[in-house]
Amino acid sequence: RRRTKSKRRIAMEPDVAFIEKFLAREESDALLDRIRSESEFKQNQINLYGWKNVPRLEAWYGSWDYPYSKGVALKAAPMPDYLQVVIDRIAAAGFGAFNAVLINRYRDGRDYISPHSDDNYGDAEPTIPSLTLGAARPCRLAKMITGSKLDKSTTVEFVPGHGDLVVMRGRTNADWQHWVPKTAKPVGERINLTFRNKSVPET
Template identity: 35%
Template sequence: MTDYYQGSLLDAGVAPEIQPLAPERTVLSNGAWVDVRPGWISGSDDVFLPLQTEVPWRADSREMYDRVVDVPRLLAHYGVGATLPHPLLLTAREMLSDHYEPELGERFATAGLCYYRDGRDSVAWHGDRIGRGRSGDTMVAIVSLGAARRLSLRPRGGGPQIGFALGHGDLVVMGGSCQRTWDHAILKTARPVGPRISVQFRPRGVL
């Protein structure tokens, strides 16, 4: 991938480093919550750039109504026991597991990556309800690298939205009943925006 990327001035000349994990929690309805830690990974541009060029990104398609359409983003997945594409991601996953295991009851085990090349790439409203997230509380931890995009959330079935602009090493963790009772999305935007990579850490059996 060679999409142009303009890095953060705050990351210029800064070696990648994970900062203390002290997220701020927003309590939602129906037992859902969201933790946010801005700038959790400092110097994150030096993580974004090798992922952008070295991850074996794949383009997927899906059947929608009477036709097959391209998924508007590129994807990669690292299952249980797979070697992650950057050593800092392994450190991040272990730190997240150490922090959240007392509440989650297990450790994060997999990593899914999404590459949003520009504002035309997106993910529609959804919850991670394939697998165990359909019937029980769980967590999904997302590290955002590259340009900021808005993560929007709303109650399942519709309602007032909230959102967070995430990029350049920011962390968001959706927990409790969030995957069952709320939906989230990265919506298309017509404004100029650079590429973004999201890294989603999940427990075993949550998709």
């Protein structure tokens, strides 16, 4: 039996919607299995005072390579049908159309992502949905003061679980940064799908 979705605002600011059980348990399990068995994950490197391994695995699906770090780009793989189904579900829920998916694979608590804003591809107020599969990990947002400096007193924390969808909207991506901190606590694998949209010239 499909559970009723619960949709709520995380806070008045930032503008973030949290849709619990956007995918039912059976759907989430099946999607997780497909990603684990069919996605080609890579541990990329970033040039930050010398080349370092990114503390997670990544895969990118779409029609363009994903600019990464000083000339490094994630090579795009064609969009598989099982991810297109999720894109269509998100569009049907009223969150917009998307043509690319970035998948982050956090193998355990040592994997993390630092505070950052997502690429907006020229949209000052992008809508960016994010779907969690597997283990729940705390996610945080904090408002930027100047540049990338954060006002930690504004920190908002939420913990999306298996099948939950988080949607950033409005000025959230421009004015706030978000991150997944590492932890020494025992935690299972988390896979996160972030959906992007970019106008791509027809060839």
